[in-house]
Amino acid sequence: MLVLPAEKRFDWKYPPVMLFSIIALNILVFFLYQSSDDDRLDLALTHYEHSGLLRMEWSAYQNYLRSVDEEPYLRELQDQFANQYTAEIIYAIVLDDDFIHYLDEHGKQLTFNLYDESDNWDNWRRQRDLLDKRIESLSYFAWGLIPKDLDPITLLSHQFLHGDFMHLLGNMVFLIICGFAVEAAIGAWFFLALYLASGIAGGLFFALLDLSSKTPLVGASGAISGVMAMYLAIFRLRKIDFFYWIFIFAGYFRAPALLLLPFYIGKEVVAFVSEEDSNVAFMAHAGGFVCGGLLILIAHYKKPELINTEYVEQDQDLDPKQLSLAKAYQLLDEMKFAAALKQVHQQITDYGLNFELAYLRYHLAKVLNNKHLAVFFAELMSLRSYSSSELIKLAxxxxxxxxxxxxxxxxxxxxxxxxxxVDEYRQLAEEIFERLHDQNTQNSAMGILARKLSVVFSNPSEKSKQQRYAYIADQLITGAV
Known part of the structure; x- marks a missing residue:
């Protein structure tokens, strides 16, 4: 479920200089600094593999997993160790902070070579220290917010780090959606101050839940949640437009802005309670919401001149493209499928085809058993899928x-x-390839597809498939078949 404020459209009369600067800084940090994390981690894993640490610690790690009731995972790792497949074992041990604390108390469980005088506790400690330095050089450990080691610098720095590209992209999209209007309403420097304050508040909410945690927090989500709350607080009880997306239903509605703030906060708290295994820092979001909304409300009453009331009160009509799409979803909500399909056709005619419209048209045609379903299906399949959510729908x-x-x-x-x-849908790719291969399809791209399948079927248990597709790829690419 997604609900976003949509009252204001981008207006170059109020250029969002600070917003673009923040986005640029996040992008630069990710691509110029965090992009080296994979290399740093590879160095750490390679050091562990060649330093003898696995031999010394493997017995202790098995005992550690038993002590934390991870017997099924232990058996899985033991099978891998027996087959000399140690990559996952090394990865698990290297990034397990709790195991390091376990070793501090159970060092006697380490295994040393009695016939090698250099293989001893001092050697283990020296190799472990080198490994720890490599791990600590990873961006999320070096500059992420770690509750146990809370300090003012990481309260700021964690806001400009991201877990992966999709994390960065998602955050920046949400920041753009809400940020340009907030900066136009309160000015660049006040926007920056409140943005950072919301990020700090989100970090503190996250940390205070467990001050003993060594799990690093990275991401601008707390700050961006604050920006969303600022958007609502700027308009207070004035009715504004919101965009909603619930499963396949989407559209716009109007509501008093501040009434949505308890909804946002409550949603994060409920998610925190109900999704215990999630990697999402829900309470950081909630902290950002509370801080951003509260600071704007204080500004309203203490220093109202900080808020550009002319911009806030300026009415703006919704984009005709948005209105057209909203009409299609409204008809869908009302179960008027034929009318909704007609509206989607008009939207495509007026604004062109994209994945959302192609999927919606296919879905409506399938519900109506429309005679053009096969054509709409083919056009949907012909579109390139750029996101994981689109690939899920395509599959x-x-x-x-x-x-x-x-x-x-x-x-x-x-x-x-x-x-x-790709890993999640490789069976579908395999089915298509096998059907085409059985038909003796003569297309140079079949070799590329076979090569890609040989890569995705790379697990040891799938070695025969990997070898088969590699062989077929070689034959097809060289023109032997």
Missing amino acids: KAWQDNPELHAQLPEKLAIKLALNFA
Whole structure:
């Protein structure tokens, strides 16, 4: 479920200089600094593998897993160790902070070579210290917010780090959606101050839940939650437009702005309680919401001149493209499927085809058993999927329509299989390849697809598949088949 304020459109009369500066800094940090994390981690893992630490610590790590009731995981690792597949074992040990504390108390469980005088406690400690330095050089340990080692610098620095590219992209999109209006309403420097304050508050909320935790917090989510709350607090009880997206239903509604703030905060608290295993820092979001909203409300009453009332009170009509799409979703909500399909057709005619419209058109045609379903299905499959959510929809549409598979042109089927040739959907890619291969499809892209399948089937248990697809790829690419 997604609910976002949508009262204001971008206006170059109020250029968001600070917003763009913050976004640029986040992007630069990610690509110029954090992009080296993989290399740093590889160095740490390589050091562990070649220093003899696994031999010294493997017995102790098994005892540690038993002590924390991780017997199923232990058996899985033991099977891998027996088959000399140690990559996952090394990864698990190197990044397990709790195991380090366990070793401090149970050092006698380490295993040393009695026939090698240099293989002793001092050698282990020296190798471990070198490993720790490499791990501490990773961005999220060096500059992330670690509750146990809370300090003012990481309260700021963690706001400019991200776990991966999708984390960065998602945060920056939400920041743009809400940030330009907030900066226009309160000015660049006040926006920066409140943005950082919200991030600090989010970090403190996260840390205070468990001050003994060594799990690092990274991301601008707390600060961005604060920006969303600022947006609502700026308009207070004035009715503004909101965009909503719930499953396949989406559209716009109007409501007093501040009434949505308890909803946002409550949603994060409920998620925190109900999704214990999630990696999302829900309480950092809640802390950001509380801080951002509260600071703007204080400014309203203590220094109202800080808020650009002319901009806030300026009415703006919704983008015609948004209105057209909202009408289609409204008709869908009202179960008027034929009218909704007609509206989607008009939207495509007026503004062009994209994934959202193609999927919506296919979905409506399937519900209506429309005679053009096969055409709409093919056009949906022909679009490149850029996000994981789109790929999920694409895969479901493919699985739901086996009767349409054979109608897909060979070139399009290969393109689709290349999209599916990732870990989650490799079985779908394999099915398409095998069908085309059985038909003796003569297309140079089949070799590329076979090569990609040989990469995704790379687990030791799938060695035969990996070898088969590698062989087929070699044959197809060299033109022997």
